Amino acid sequence: MLENPRTRIVDPGGVIVFAQHRDLGIVGTCVERLYLLTNARCAPAIHLYERSGFVHDTEILREFGSRYARCDVAMRYRG
Numbered sequence: 001m002l003e004n005p006r007t008r009i010v011d012p013g014g015v016i017v018f019a020q021h022r023d024l025g026i027v028g029t030c031v032e033r034l035y036l037l038t039n040a041r042c043a044p045a046i047h048l049y050e051r052s053g054f055v056h057d058t059e060i061l062r063e064f065g066s067r068y069a070r071c072d073v074a075m076r077y078r079g
Helices: 005-010 041-051 058-067
Strands: 017-021 025-032 035-038 054-056 071-079
Touching: 025 054, 035 041, 035 058, 041 054, 041 071
Parallel strands: none
Antiparallel strands: 017 025, 035 071, 054 071
């Protein structure tokens, strides 16, 4: 997908969403799902994510969380 995103994503009708920071420029992107991985000790951040439209997602935690030793929370943007 990363080698040719126009052919693999955009041309068939998909979109690529970019996250832009005012000072840093483009800081992230997503194709199918916007999700984040974090740790339960980051409770203030998790609360902020919840208020911003993210919901806890055990499926994403199972699929991606094991890649990171400290990850025990996964959230998906329900937008």
